[in-house]
Amino acid sequence: MKTSHIIIAALVFALALSGLFSLKFVAEGKERQLRALQNQVQDDQRAIRVLKAEWAYLNRPANIQDLAVKYLGLRPLAPKHIYGGLPSLPWRVASGKIDAPLVDFVMTPPDEPVRLANLGKQASIGDTEVILFEAPVVRQPMDAISLLMASDIRLVGGRP
Amino acid sequence: MSLSPRLHIAESHKAKMEIARNRLMVAIFIFAAAFTLLGLRMLDLGLVQRVAEAGNNHSEHAAVMASRSDIVDRNGVVLATNLQTSSLFARPKRITEPRVAAARITAVLPELSEADVYTKLTSSKSFVWLKRKLTPREKWQVNALGIPGLDFQNEEERIYPQGAMASHVLGYVDIDGKGLSGIERFFNSRLSDPSFADEPLVLSMDVRVQHALGDELSKTMERFSAIGGAGVVLDIETGEVLAMASMPDFDPNHAGSASRDARFNRATAGVYELGSIFKTFTLAMALDSGVVELNDSYDARQPISIAGFKIKDDHPQNRILTLPEIFIYSSNIGAAKIAMDVGGEEQRNFLQRLGMLRPATIELGEVAWPLYPERWRDINTMTISYGHGIAISPLQLAVGSAAMVNGGELITATLIKDHDADYGDRRRIISESTSEQIRAMMRATVQIGTGKNANVPGYRVGGKTGTAEKSDVGGYREDALMSSFMGAFPMDAPRYLVLISVDEPKGIAETYNFSSAGWVAAPTVRNIVARIAPILGVEPSTEEDPHFQQAALLIDASKAN
Numbered sequence: 001m002k003t004s005h006i007i008i009a010a011l012v013f014a015l016a017l018s019g020l021f022s023l024k025f026v027a028e029g030k031e032r033q034l035r036a037l038q039n040q041v042q043d044d045q046r047a048i049r050v051l052k053a054e055w056a057y058l059n060r061p062a063n064i065q066d067l068a069v070k071y072l073g074l075r076p077l078a079p080k081h082i083y084g085g086l087p088s089l090p091w092r093v094a095s096g097k098i099d100a101p102l103v104d105f106v107m108t109p110p111d112e113p114v115r116l117a118n119l120g121k122q123a124s125i126g127d128t129e130v131i132l133f134e135a136p137v138v139r140q141p142m143d144a145i146s147l148l149m150a151s152d153i154r155l156v157g158g159r160p
Numbered sequence: 161m162s163l164s165p166r167l168h169i170a171e172s173h174k175a176k177m178e179i180a181r182n183r184l185m186v187a188i189f190i191f192a193a194a195f196t197l198l199g200l201r202m203l204d205l206g207l208v209q210r211v212a213e214a215g216n217n218h219s220e221h222a223a224v225m226a227s228r229s230d231i232v233d234r235n236g237v238v239l240a241t242n243l244q245t246s247s248l249f250a251r252p253k254r255i256t257e258p259r260v261a262a263a264r265i266t267a268v269l270p271e272l273s274e275a276d277v278y279t280k281l282t283s284s285k286s287f288v289w290l291k292r293k294l295t296p297r298e299k300w301q302v303n304a305l306g307i308p309g310l311d312f313q314n315e316e317e318r319i320y321p322q323g324a325m326a327s328h329v330l331g332y333v334d335i336d337g338k339g340l341s342g343i344e345r346f347f348n349s350r351l352s353d354p355s356f357a358d359e360p361l362v363l364s365m366d367v368r369v370q371h372a373l374g375d376e377l378s379k380t381m382e383r384f385s386a387i388g389g390a391g392v393v394l395d396i397e398t399g400e401v402l403a404m405a406s407m408p409d410f411d412p413n414h415a416g417s418a419s420r421d422a423r424f425n426r427a428t429a430g431v432y433e434l435g436s437i438f439k440t441f442t443l444a445m446a447l448d449s450g451v452v453e454l455n456d457s458y459d460a461r462q463p464i465s466i467a468g469f470k471i472k473d474d475h476p477q478n479r480i481l482t483l484p485e486i487f488i489y490s491s492n493i494g495a496a497k498i499a500m501d502v503g504g505e506e507q508r509n510f511l512q513r514l515g516m517l518r519p520a521t522i523e524l525g526e527v528a529w530p531l532y533p534e535r536w537r538d539i540n541t542m543t544i545s546y547g548h549g550i551a552i553s554p555l556q557l558a559v560g561s562a563a564m565v566n567g568g569e570l571i572t573a574t575l576i577k578d579h580d581a582d583y584g585d586r587r588r589i590i591s592e593s594t595s596e597q598i599r600a601m602m603r604a605t606v607q608i609g610t611g612k613n614a615n616v617p618g619y620r621v622g623g624k625t626g627t628a629e630k631s632d633v634g635g636y637r638e639d640a641l642m643s644s645f646m647g648a649f650p651m652d653a654p655r656y657l658v659l660i661s662v663d664e665p666k667g668i669a670e671t672y673n674f675s676s677a678g679w680v681a682a683p684t685v686r687n688i689v690a691r692i693a694p695i696l697g698v699e700p701s702t703e704e705d706p707h708f709q710q711a712a713l714l715i716d717a718s719k720a721n
């Protein structure tokens with residue numbers, strides 16, 4: 001009875017002791033790990049600061065300009081390069097038959113007679129037939145997308 | 161009797177047992193109390209204090225904070241930041257062979273003198289700086305020497321990645337990181353406040369606009385061999401300064417080696433007689449007070465002689481000029497006569513209200529007082545009407561001109577981008593309709609007047625030239641000019657104002673040896689507008705605002721000289 005008590009107490013004591021110490025070691029290990037991580041975070045943050053400064057340095061507009069002049073041959077944007085809404089866009093003609101940009105145009109259904117002086121020139125934009133006219137300025141803003149979708153519509157272009 | 165001794169023994173045994181039990185109980189009680197205390201303390205440590213400690217750990221985690229917050233532009237581009245560097249120091253007592261050490265140190269740090277290093281290494285101090293703020297490469301080389309007694313101290317260094325760009329706005333710091341000029345000085349306490357350390361100071365500047373301004377300004381200076389230049393790009397609705405340049409400029413990373421002239425901010429700390437741009441104020445004042453109307457005309461055939469001084473025109477038309485003609489051909493005679501009709505008192509009050517008689521309000525310490533006559537005589541009224549006899553800073557002129565263009569309200573210039581500000585602190589100076597008339601005349605100046613070289617097709621630039629002779633002891637020097645141009649765009653709904661001043665440009669063959677504003681400053685503004693308008697999202701348009709016609713009808717361009 002007495003001996004068994006002592007043995008149980010000793011066991012419990014040993015168990016508690018080892019448990020406590022292993023817990024202590026685990027906690028210390030975690031703390032070391034935490035400190036290492038914190039150091040790493042600090043190093044990374046420091047590196048990020050350096051990289052940000054370097055990024056700003058390399059992206060100096062003067063630097064970009066020098067590089068662009070040297071390698072790209074780009075020039076500053078002129079007002080005519082800027083898109084000013086669909087109506088301001090001239091039609092692009094890929095065939096090369098029309099060299100002057102078409103600034104104004106009218107759109108008519110195929111059956112409707114065209115009352116403009118026919119120049120007799122023909123061109124095509126994709127599948128769409130285009131006839132060139134010496135047209136008075138008719139500005140008719142339209143939705144280019146739906147225009148291109150409608151294949152049965154004939155485009156009648158005018159010259160500036 | 162035989163029982164009694166046994167009983168006695170039993171009795172005494174019982175008493176002893178009682179005592180022992182009592183003692184045991186006391187011991188148990190003490191131990192129990194002690195263990196309870198320990199238990200409570202454990203609970204305390206485990207549950208209560210642990211939370212506090214965890215909190216400490218957390219703050220330790222975010223520990224990388226610069227001692228001075230960054231400065232960024234309106235789009236978050238870094239203009240100034242702090243980086244960690246190392247400074248080299250020595251403990252002379254631990255240096256065993258100072259002569260050899262000095263020779264080897266100066267071999268990798270050639271800018272140090274060997275004799276100097278030797279004196280430091282043999283000094284009786286326990287600590288001497290050898291070099292502050294080494295580059296990582298230098299640090300590695302010094303470490304590779306392996307000399308005992310040398311050590312590094314981590315320090316922070318202020319870095320300006322953009323170099324000389326906007327150097328006059330940013331300013332610079334001393335070796336201990338204290339702001340000595342510009343924004344660095346004005347916001348020194350904000351920038352060094354630990355509670356703001358990870359919150360950058362956001363300026364209203366835009367590096368892209370700043371680069372365009374600085375680039376074009378320095379090109380112009382080089383082309384015309386000018387001695388200096390200043391430029392401002394202002395948002396006339398909010399008062400935000402998008403760019404501010406002063407030439408020559410300096411690299412704030414090496415501010416110590418820059419000359420005084422390079423560090424001088426001509427845009428705010430310099431005051432100049434800026435010439436005919438003042439006619440904008442003169443005409444606005446006259447139109448707004450109702451003294452004149454747009455279709456009134458003045459005789460500009462005869463120069464005015466007053467107080468031994470002759471007022472004549474730089475672009476003489478030799479005829480009777482309407483108000484828009486006086487403006488677009490920049491007639492000094494016309495402006496002087498208009499100012500006299502309005503009166504000196506009124507002119508002084510107007511300029512006072514416009515903030516021309518006190519330093520500009522801006523977040524910089526380098527702001528100069530304007531120079532103007534104490535006694536406002538007729539001769540002063542006349543010369544001030546075309547911008548002579550009063551010296552103001554280019555920024556002041558830009559802010560004043562903004563009020564002429566933006567519908568008539570005076571704004572406060574600012575270098576700080578503030579999302580919360582409603583920019584409500586405006587004061588009406590002239591009426592909306594007067595501002596509209598001024599805009600029409602400014603547009604006409606660029607279309608057919610002295611500012612033709614500032615026109616950018618599509619961006620509807622309007623503006624005013626200003627050519628001033630620089631004053632010297634005993635009068636004005638005809639050979640030394642201050643050529644300025646104030647332009648705003650797009651003129652049908654003006655949003656941005658560009659002001660350029662070029663100090664002492666020399667005429668070149670391409671400009672027929674002219675160095676006046678129309679030849680020097682106007683093309684610079686044109687180039688700047690062409691570069692920044694797409695950046696600022698101004699849509700090009702060929703359409704003109706019909707109200708320009710009103711002014712254009714009053715201009716007889718066929719008779720122009």
